[in-house]
Each structure stands twice: as C-alpha cells, then as structure tokens.
Amino acid sequence: MLSEQSGGIPLILLFDSYMRYIISRVFQLIPVLLLATIIVFVAGRLAPGDPALIKLGPRGGNDPAALAKVRQEMGLDKPMVTQYVLWLGDVLKGDFGVSLMNGVDTLKIVAGRIPASLELIAVSILIALLLASLLGVRAALKPGSLTDQTISSVATGLVSIPTFWVALLLLSVLAVRLRLLPASGYVPLRENAALNLKLIIMPAVSLALAEVGVFTRFIRSGMIEVLGSNYIRTARAKGLRRRRIYFVHAFKNILVTLVTVIGLEVGTLIGGTLLIEQIFGWSGIGWLLYQSIVNRDYSVLQCIVFLVVVAYVLINLIVDIVYVLVDPRVEL
Amino acid sequence: MNAFFKRYKIRGIYLFAFAVLLLIVLMTLVPGLFTGHDPYELMSDDLLPPSRQHLLGTDELGRDLFARIVYGTRNTMYVGLGSSLLAVLIGIPIGLAAGYIGGALDSVLMRILDAFMSFPAILLAVLIISVTGANANALIVTIAVVNFPRFARIVRGNTLYIKRIDYVEATRTFGAGRTYLMFRTILTNCLSPIVVQFTLLVAVAILIEASMSFLGLGIQPPVPAWGSMLHTAQLYLRKAWWYAFIPGFMIFVVVYSMNIFGDWLRDFTDPKKRSR
Numbered sequence: 244m245l246s247e248q249s250g251g252i253p254l255i256l257l258f259d260s261y262m263r264y265i266i267s268r269v270f271q272l273i274p275v276l277l278l279a280t281i282i283v284f285v286a287g288r289l290a291p292g293d294p295a296l297i298k299l300g301p302r303g304g305n306d307p308a309a310l311a312k313v314r315q316e317m318g319l320d321k322p323m324v325t326q327y328v329l330w331l332g333d334v335l336k337g338d339f340g341v342s343l344m345n346g347v348d349t350l351k352i353v354a355g356r357i358p359a360s361l362e363l364i365a366v367s368i369l370i371a372l373l374l375a376s377l378l379g380v381r382a383a384l385k386p387g388s389l390t391d392q393t394i395s396s397v398a399t400g401l402v403s404i405p406t407f408w409v410a411l412l413l414l415s416v417l418a419v420r421l422r423l424l425p426a427s428g429y430v431p432l433r434e435n436a437a438l439n440l441k442l443i444i445m446p447a448v449s450l451a452l453a454e455v456g457v458f459t460r461f462i463r464s465g466m467i468e469v470l471g472s473n474y475i476r477t478a479r480a481k482g483l484r485r486r487r488i489y490f491v492h493a494f495k496n497i498l499v500t501l502v503t504v505i506g507l508e509v510g511t512l513i514g515g516t517l518l519i520e521q522i523f524g525w526s527g528i529g530w531l532l533y534q535s536i537v538n539r540d541y542s543v544l545q546c547i548v549f550l551v552v553v554a555y556v557l558i559n560l561i562v563d564i565v566y567v568l569v570d571p572r573v574e575l
Numbered sequence: 576m577n578a579f580f581k582r583y584k585i586r587g588i589y590l591f592a593f594a595v596l597l598l599i600v601l602m603t604l605v606p607g608l609f610t611g612h613d614p615y616e617l618m619s620d621d622l623l624p625p626s627r628q629h630l631l632g633t634d635e636l637g638r639d640l641f642a643r644i645v646y647g648t649r650n651t652m653y654v655g656l657g658s659s660l661l662a663v664l665i666g667i668p669i670g671l672a673a674g675y676i677g678g679a680l681d682s683v684l685m686r687i688l689d690a691f692m693s694f695p696a697i698l699l700a701v702l703i704i705s706v707t708g709a710n711a712n713a714l715i716v717t718i719a720v721v722n723f724p725r726f727a728r729i730v731r732g733n734t735l736y737i738k739r740i741d742y743v744e745a746t747r748t749f750g751a752g753r754t755y756l757m758f759r760t761i762l763t764n765c766l767s768p769i770v771v772q773f774t775l776l777v778a779v780a781i782l783i784e785a786s787m788s789f790l791g792l793g794i795q796p797p798v799p800a801w802g803s804m805l806h807t808a809q810l811y812l813r814k815a816w817w818y819a820f821i822p823g824f825m826i827f828v829v830v831y832s833m834n835i836f837g838d839w840l841r842d843f844t845d846p847k848k849r850s851r
Contacts, residue, residue: 271686278690282702289706396588399838403831405782407789408805408823415812415819514697518786522809533790536701544705548698556693 265564272556279552280334284327287545295319334549340542344534349542353531353550359429360520360527362439364512366447368505371454378455379462380489386467394459401456407518410449414522417445427524446523450515454508461504465497499569506562510555592835595828602648612642614799622815631821634804635811640818644825647799651829654711654794655781658718659773662780666723667769670730671757675738681731688724696721696779700787709792717787718780729772733765767844771837778833785826801826 295313314320318329333339339349382394418426424441432439469475470493478488516529524530528547535543580586602609612618612629616638623633631640673684691699700717707713737743738761746760787793788802796803801822808819 271689274686275689275693278687279693282690282694282699286702286706291706291708392586396835399834400827400831403778403782403827403834405785405789405805405823405826405830407786408819408827411805411809411812411819411823414809415816419813420816510695514695517697517701518789521790532698532701536705536790536792539705541705544702548694548702551695551698552693555695 261567264567268560268563272560276553276556279556280331280549281327283545283549283552284330287541288323288326290539290541292539292541339546339549342543343540344538344543349546352543353528353546356526356528356531358431358527359525360513360516360529362432363443363446363450363516363520363525363527364509366443367450367454367512368508370447370451371458372501372505374451374455375458375462376490376494378459380466380494382459382463383466383470384489391463394463398456398459398463401452401459403456404452406449406453406515407522409452410445410519410522413445413449427522429524429526442523442525446519446525449522450512450519453515454512457508457511458501458504461501462497465500466493469493469496499566503562503566506559509558513551513555588835589839592832592839595832596836599648599652599829599832602645603652606645606649609645610639610642612639614638614642614646615797622811622818624815625817632815632817634818635807640821643799643804644801644821647801647804647822648825650711650794650798650800651781651784651802651826654714654718654784655777657715658722658780658784659776661715661719662722662726662776663769663773665719666726667730667762669723670727671734671762673727674731674734675753675757675761684727685731688727691720691724694721696783697786700783701790701792704787704792709787709795711794711798714784714787714793718783721783722776722780726772726776729768730765733768734761737761737764767840771841771844774833774837774840778830778837781826781830781833 295310295317299310299313311320318326321329337350339353341347342349342352378394378398382391385391414426417424424444425438428442430438430442466489470489475488475493478492483492513528516525516527517532518529519525520527520529521533528551531543532547534540535547610630617636618639619629619633619637621633621635621637623629623637625632629639629641631644634640634643669684669688673681694702699721703717703720704713707717734757738756743756743760746756751760784793784800785802785805788800789806791803791806794800794803796807804822805819808815808822811818
C-alpha cells in the first residue's frame with residue numbers, strides 16, 4: 244500500500260512519519276497503562292480483608308507475632324508507593340500471586356480460560372457483522388425511507404436490550420421449553436467440535452445482538468457516504484451488478500473504519516462475557532471473573548482486570564496503526 | 576395538531592417513548608397509584624401465574640410481582656439518575672478546565688481519562704464494587720466513575736470549539752475572569768449537547784445498574800430492583816418464565832425510550848436540522 248499512496252513524496256520520508264506516529268502513540272500509552280495499573284493495585288489493597296491474614300488462614304489472627312512476620316515478608320509494612328513498585332515488578336514478571344481457592348499460580352488459572360472467551364467473542368463478532376451488514380446496507384440504499392427508519396429503530400432497540408435478559412429468554416425457550424440446545428457448559432473445540440458449536444450458539448447470539456445495533460448504525464452511515472461518491476457512479480455506469488457494487492466496491496471502503504469500531508467494541512464484549520458466560524456456564528475469563536468476585540479471590544480478579552485492560556489498549560493501538568497504514572487519507 | 580408534531584419533529588416512535596417515560600415518572604413518584612399491594616408482603620403461594628388478583632403473578636416468596644416491578648422503578652431510577660447527575664457534576668469542571676486552560680493540564684487530565692476508559696465499563700464497576708461493597712449509593716458512585724470520562728471528553732470538545740468564537744473573546748475584553756468565562760459564557764453555550772448526552776448516559780447507567788444487580792453486586796434483596804429480580808428469576812426459568820420476562824422487558828423498554836428520547840432531543844436542538 245505504501246508505494247501506491249506515496250505519490251510524489253519520497254518513500255523514506257513517508258516511512259519516517261509513520262514511525263514517528265507509531266512511537267508517539269506508544270509513548271502516550273505508557274502513562275495510561277501506568278495509571279490503570281495504579282487503579283487495579285489500589286482497588287486490590289483497599290478491598291476488605293488483610294492479605295496477610297488471608298495467607299495465614301482463618302486462625303492466623305490469634306498469633307500477632309506470626310502475623311507481623313508474614314506482613315513483613317509480603318512487604319505490607321512498607322509505604323504504599325514501595326508496595327506498588329514491588330507489585331508492578333512482580334506483575335511484569337507474570338507473578339500475580341496464587342489463587343486463594345486452590346493455591347495454584349494465578350496467571351496459569353487465568354491463561355487456561357482465555358481460549359474459551361476468545362472463541363466466544365470471535366463468533367459473536369462474526370454473527371454481529373453478518374447481520375449488521377445486511378441491515379446496514381439495506382438501510383443505506385434508501386436513506387430516510389420507511390425501511391431505513393425501521394432499521395434505525397431496530398438498531399436502537401438492539402442497543403437497549405440487556406444482554407443477560409436475551410440470554411435468559413433464549414435459555415428458557417430453546418433449552419428449557421423446546422430442548423433444542425444444551426442449556427449450559429463448555430467443551431474445548433478440539434475435544435468435541437459438534438458439542439462446542441451447539442453450546443456456543445446461545446451465548447454467542449446473546450452477546451452479538453447489542454453489537455448488531457452498534458455495527459448496523461455504523462455501516463449505514465458509512466455506506467450512505469460511500470454510495471454518494473464518484474467511483475460508485477462509475478461502477479453503476481459500467482453496468483456492474485448492483486449486489487456486486489454494494490457488497491464488493493462500496494463495502495470494501497468501510498471495512499477499514501469498521502475494524503476501528505470492532506476494536507472499540509471489544510471492551511463491551513469482554514464486559515458482556517462476565518454476564519453471559521456465567522449464565523451459560525461457558526467457563527472462560529468472564530466466568531472465572533464472576534467466581535473470583537463471589538469467592539473474594541482478589542489475586543485472580545486483579546490479574547483478569549489487568550490482562551483485559553492491557554489487551555484492550557494494545558488491540559486499539561494496533562487497530563489505529565493499521566488504520567493509518569491502510570488508509571492514505573489519514574493525516575499524521 | 577399536525578403542525579405541532581411537525582414543528583417539534585414528533586414521529587410515532589417518539590410518542591411511544593414520551594408515553595413510557597411519563598409512565599416511569601409516575602411510577603417513580605406515586606407507585607401507590609398503580610397497585611394496592613405491598614411489594615414486601617408475603618401474601619400468597621409462590622410463583623403463581625398472572626391472574627386478576629396478581630396481575631403479573633407472584634415471586635418465589637409469594638410477593639406480588641406487579642407491586643415489586645412498580646416499586647422497583649424508583650430504585651432503578653434513583654441509581655440511574657443519581658449516577659448520571661454525579662457523572663455530569665464531575666465531568667463538567669474537568670472538561671471545561673481541560674478544554675479552556677489547555678496545555679499541560681489538558682494532557683494530564685486527558686491521560687487520566689484515558690486510563691479510566693481503558694477499562695471495560697462493567698469490569699471497572701466490578702473492581703470498584705469489590706472495594707466498596709454492594710448497595711445503591713455505592714452503585715451511584717461506581718457508575719458515575721465509570722461514565723464521567725466520556726462526558727468530560729464531550730464537554731472538552733465543545734469547549735475547544737466555543738472558546739474560539741468571537742463572543743467569548745468579547746466577554747473577555749469586558750474583563751470577565753476565567754471562572755466566569757468557563758462556567759457562564761462557555762458552559763451555558765454547550766448546554767444542549769450536555770442535555771442530550773445526559774439522557775443517553777441515563778440509559779447506559781440503567782443498563783449497568785441492572786447488570787450489576789443481576790450479578791448480585793447491585794441493589795440487594797429484599798429491596799425490589801429489576802436487575803436483582805432477574806437474578807432470582809433465572810433459578811425458576813422452568814416453573815415461571817414470565818418471572819424472568821417481565822423485569823427484563825421493563826429494563827429494555829425504559830432504556831429504549833431513553834435512547835429514543837435522546838435521539839429526539841439531539842435532532843430537536845441541532846440548529847442545522849431545525850426546519851421551521
């Protein structure tokens with residue numbers, strides 16, 4: 244793409260400005276991530292329950308000397324700032340402590356749950372994109388028409404539906420009443436693909452519905468803009484088939500910006516897994532997060548929130564960089 | 576009448592939203608108008624289907640569901656409106672200061688807002704609630720913390736635009752101080768986007784409140800709230816599907832009406848779209 248858009252500008256200069264943009268974006272992220280880690284750390288320390296007492300077990304409080312010793316070992320007697328630096332050092336080495344529930348390394352527990360959530364989120368995005376492109380393109384063909392107004396109202400409706408309510412309705416109709424689908428559970432895709440797909444339908448659809456609303460609005464406005472441009476008129480004049488014009492020529496041009504929207508919506512989707520995975524027993528990150536809240540297992544809670552924030556920020560950084568690389572019109 | 580509708584851009588869907596919101600206001604202020612039942616009274620068999628005596632049936636403890644829905648409105652709106660008001664009160668000064676004063680203060684404030692916005696809303700809410708404990712007032716603070724950054728950004732954006740307009744410069748030359756310029760001249764001139772955003776914020780806040788209550792991290796039983804009713808109802812899907820249907824439907828209808836109302840306000844207050 245670089246050579247196509249460089250025009251009269253020497254390539255090396257263009258590359259230089261890309262690098263400068265990327266480096267400045269990365270540097271902007273550092274304070275943001277540091278602040279985010281401070282929020283996670285402070286929440287962990289303010290949470291009810293003395294970490295030293297928790298480590299000692301239920302009878303630890305009876306022995307003040309032992310308690311003091313553990314506090315010292317854990318660095319709890321040092322000033323907050325020192326504690327934060329020590330904690331951040333551990334976290335960067337991948338040491339989030341051990342889970343209260345079973346004493347297993349926190350990062351290992353969390354990492355084991357990631358594939359399930361990734362699969363769920365990916366399938367939801369696919370479903371949402373599929374439905375939204377049909378609705379969005381359809382609405383954009385005749386802006387202001389009754390079809391357009393109806394689709395817009397439906398999109399607002401989808402955004403307003405509580406995902407967990409949809410989940411309960413699907414569960415009550417498809418699993419309880421009609422017995423078409425298994426109510427809950429998780430099986431890795433590699434172990435039993437058929438069952439995995441059966442189990443993922445309801446959680447993925449519940450998670451996707453709100454996103455259908457978000458994507459539809461976006462695709463509609465993007466398509467309206469693109470359909471008014473000259474090259475679409477040229478394509479029409481050439482006598483290309485309408486469907487080909489809409490879904491190949493026009494749609495291609497909103498794909499790039501659509502990726503940005505998807506990047507931003509990943510946050511909402513991860514938040515949604517907290518509710519949806521719990522309802523369907525889909526044992527991913529959201530399910531684990533819910534367990535850690537119920538059991539007050541703070542090291543797991545902190546670890547998940549930390550990883551999610553880092554992932555979310557990095558995904559959007561990559562999306563931004565790709566966006567600039569692909570779209571020649573973006574000014575740096 | 577038609578001219579009136581045209582003048583205020585009222586379509587059928589807007590009428591629906593207005594009607595719902597009016598009903599919600601009434602249910603919040605005078606719940607006794609709608610039902611004679613007490614939402615806390617254990618009055619009959621549990622999980623009865625809807626009937627003449629119990630319009631929406633009863634819950635797992637034999638309390639009247641309709642009464643719990645009606646009285647739950649107030650709790651849901653208390654958190655939804657309260658948290659949005661708080662978010663606005665935090666967001667406005669930050670947005671004004673960042674936009675008007677600018678420079679280093681702007682960069683610092685923006686990075687702090689970015690840090691808050693790098694958390695998915697529900698995750699940040701869960702993190703805060705795990706510290707404060709779950710109750711209605713903690714939920715108000717939590718949702719306000721989750722929502723104020725987006726709001727502050729919108730105020731900042733408007734401030735950046737308005738501060739370059741001549742009447743601000745004119746007011747300054749008359750000797751107006753920084754505080755006066757920020758809170759009188761600029762703020763009063765970006766009130767309409769603020770009001771529009773506020774209505775959309777209430778919709779988001781109600782959804783977060785319902786999600787948190789559904790997780791058992793929001794309004795606690797026996798106090799009636801739509802989200803926590805759904806939390807209990809999921810245990811009785813087999814026996815009483817309507818128990819799970821109704822509270823969710825209420826959340827949906829209110830959030831939808833709030834969003835539609837916000838859209839209407841945006842259209843109505845946008846001078847570019849105003850046709851007389």
